[in-house]
Amino acid sequence: MKTLLTMQSLPLLLLLLQPLPLQVLMQRRFPSMPDDVRTEEFEEFVDELYSTGPTKPPTKKIFQNHFIIPTVLPFYNEYHCNWDLKIRHVHDRFSCRKEHFFLLVSYEELQKTCSSKFVACRNGVRRCHKTERIIEGVYCKLTRGIRMPECTYEGFPKKGYALITCRWQDDIGEIIPEHVNDILEIPGKH
Template sequence: MQLQGTFSNFYLLPNFTKEEFDNYIYELFGTGPTRPPSKRKIEKMVLVEEDWRPLHDPQYFTEETKYKNVHYKMRCMNHHYFLQTSYELLQQTCYNLIALCSDGTNMCKMSNKTVEGVFCKLTEGTTIPECDYESTYMHGYVIITCRWNNETQEFIPHTINNMVPHT
């Protein structure tokens, strides 16, 4: 059957390369460790555009998670942050002095500049699309974890750990 040649790119999502799609499927169904952090992953999962929707919107996270497809192996995230900042600011933060993480360890870094963001906490649901979240607007210093990327020989922002309110 001649479908092979025309069918090969059918499953690709918009703006995904074949490699990114394969990585996404691996993270979704794979049993091994998750893939290392990447600039593209942070841009897709954490950073938001300024004019997308107001950060004060109480339904911000519920809608944004559907738009950005935020989940872990089809399960709702217990909490998550969306930030209105640049990737470059987050990457610069990886080279700042050590800051205290929310769990009490000294593995985090805190930004020198304030950012706006939304903290979201799961209120109900366990699997997508039943996830509902409570969204809280925040303005402050972001605390992140970073991981070394052997390929690019630089630190890559990995997770948003917390935000310290700006006073």
């Protein structure tokens, strides 16, 4: 039996039961982050996660986050790979990467390397660029796990010439570093 009270309160109840808007949820979770940044980063993360196509092409910001070690941090410790790969969200759609490199070098120096001659890479990649000077880095090798966050890595400090691949980025009109392929160690330079 429908009464006037139940017929009027049902729409009101349904309005009250609607989920909170994304902005309200994100404000509660990340109160110090500006709304536009918080929403944009979250939407990009969800789009990348549920996308069925190829991953987004790298950008300067992504490359810096995934491969560059800030010079103000201690260069190497036993937790570097496990901590940084998780905190920097370095994965392939939540699958563990088999290996990864972090470099202690400025982004600008690596970008200049993109203008050097091509050299052969490893793993079948034919077009790498080699840094002009010897740099330090960390090689992270997957030891256990398949999906994030269960990935466990062992880190090895390396010193040598970094081999990188580069790509043109349309929105800034520059060639940028895309991926670190290897660090060619020089005997006696450990």
